[in-house]
Amino acid sequence: MNQTVPPCPDDASFGAETRSSTTDIRRVRSNPDYWYPVAWSHELKAGKTIGTRYAGTPIALVRPVEGPVFALEDRCAHRQVPLSKGVVSGSSVKCCYHGWAYGRSGRCIDVPYLGKGKLPNGVRTFPCREQNGMIFVFPGDPEKAQSVPLAPHLAKADNPAYKTRYFGRKVGCHYSFMHENLMDMNHQFMHSKQMGQMKPRFLGQKREPGLVEARYSFARTGGKQPYGEALIFGERRDASDKFQHRDVMTIRTEYPYQTLRIQTGDEDPVMDLWIVYTPQSADELTNRTFGLLSVKRPKIPGILDLAWPLLVAFTERIFAEDREIVELEQTAWRELGGDHNVEVFPVINALRALLVECGIPPASESHA
Numbered sequence: 001m002n003q004t005v006p007p008c009p010d011d012a013s014f015g016a017e018t019r020s021s022t023t024d025i026r027r028v029r030s031n032p033d034y035w036y037p038v039a040w041s042h043e044l045k046a047g048k049t050i051g052t053r054y055a056g057t058p059i060a061l062v063r064p065v066e067g068p069v070f071a072l073e074d075r076c077a078h079r080q081v082p083l084s085k086g087v088v089s090g091s092s093v094k095c096c097y098h099g100w101a102y103g104r105s106g107r108c109i110d111v112p113y114l115g116k117g118k119l120p121n122g123v124r125t126f127p128c129r130e131q132n133g134m135i136f137v138f139p140g141d142p143e144k145a146q147s148v149p150l151a152p153h154l155a156k157a158d159n160p161a162y163k164t165r166y167f168g169r170k171v172g173c174h175y176s177f178m179h180e181n182l183m184d185m186n187h188q189f190m191h192s193k194q195m196g197q198m199k200p201r202f203l204g205q206k207r208e209p210g211l212v213e214a215r216y217s218f219a220r221t222g223g224k225q226p227y228g229e230a231l232i233f234g235e236r237r238d239a240s241d242k243f244q245h246r247d248v249m250t251i252r253t254e255y256p257y258q259t260l261r262i263q264t265g266d267e268d269p270v271m272d273l274w275i276v277y278t279p280q281s282a283d284e285l286t287n288r289t290f291g292l293l294s295v296k297r298p299k300i301p302g303i304l305d306l307a308w309p310l311l312v313a314f315t316e317r318i319f320a321e322d323r324e325i326v327e328l329e330q331t332a333w334r335e336l337g338g339d340h341n342v343e344v345f346p347v348i349n350a351l352r353a354l355l356v357e358c359g360i361p362p363a364s365e366s367h368a
Contacts, residue, residue: 030034032140051084056282070104156294
């Protein structure tokens with residue numbers, strides 16, 4: 001795939017904060033001209049089809065017995081019945097109602113009770129690819145699909161020196177809440193029950209077209225290190241000076257994806273996270289999270305595999321707290337009728353500006 005600059009404005013850092021401060025970010029739609037995961041590979045068996053969504057658009061994923069996965073709009077052109085309820089036959093899918101068949105191009109290739117010369121138009125098709133255990137679609141302009149990049153290596157999923165967890169949930173909030181939650185490490189106060197008392201130090205940010213990055217270090221001020229964290233760092237740590245602000249956590253939103261890495265100096269990261277929030281409902285106030293969390297294997301062979309359930313449980317508890325809080329934020333937005341957030345952290349204001357720039361503004365603004 002050709003690597004080109006993503007379709008965010010080149011003047012990303014000029015005048016953006018002013019625009020974002022006057023726009024309700026929770027009404028900004030995601031930009032469809034990117035690759036979004038819509039299902040895990042294991043969810044779609046050979047010779048089967050399943051239904052999924054991007055921002056309210058129903059999508060049928062089809063895996064022939066032979067050949068790659070393809071994606072069609074999940075509505076038969078005849079009676080609008082979901083094609084995901086149909087039957088895969090060869091390299092096509094047949095609607096469960098009258099047997100109309102569609103190939104990977106979306107063209108109708110057979111209506112059992114019509115002659116071959118009388119076939120109707122087909123259905124919309126989406127560029128589709130499979131990578132790192134996920135099925136991606138390009139829901140925007142298909143002409144752009146070949147020029148918009150998706151990193152060839154997500155987290156460290158292909159690196160045998162790491163063990164990778166694949167995780168995700170449906171979350172009842174606008175995707176912007178998720179970006180803000182991960183980027184702002186000052187919310188570690190909320191996780192004190194799981195992680196002990198941690199004091200973050202903000203080390204600075206980077207702002208480029210299509211990108212915002214924040215860097216942090218941490219010091220433990222109280223409580224014991226949880227076992228899950230010890231597995232990530234490969235060692236037990238206390239609150240002594242030698243462990244304070246030792247590691248650097250780098251969090252990046254490179255629209256529409258986020259990454260988080262923890263490393264010491266020039267050493268390989270001990271943890272590498274890649275995550276994206278695919279909008280589900282038409283109003284984009286729900287999302288489905290797809291995440292890859294890679295943890296570096298310690299020197300003792302097999303110990304990470306044995307202790308993996310502990311790390312999974314630890315990260316699940318952290319994510320559960322994050323999910324609860326962003327859904328509470330979304331509830332407040334609904335009750336107040338809009339975004340009343342008073343944001344004072346510079347990197348989050350930069351992030352909000354980025355999401356406004358790269359997203360699709362509300363209809364009232366797009367026609368202004």
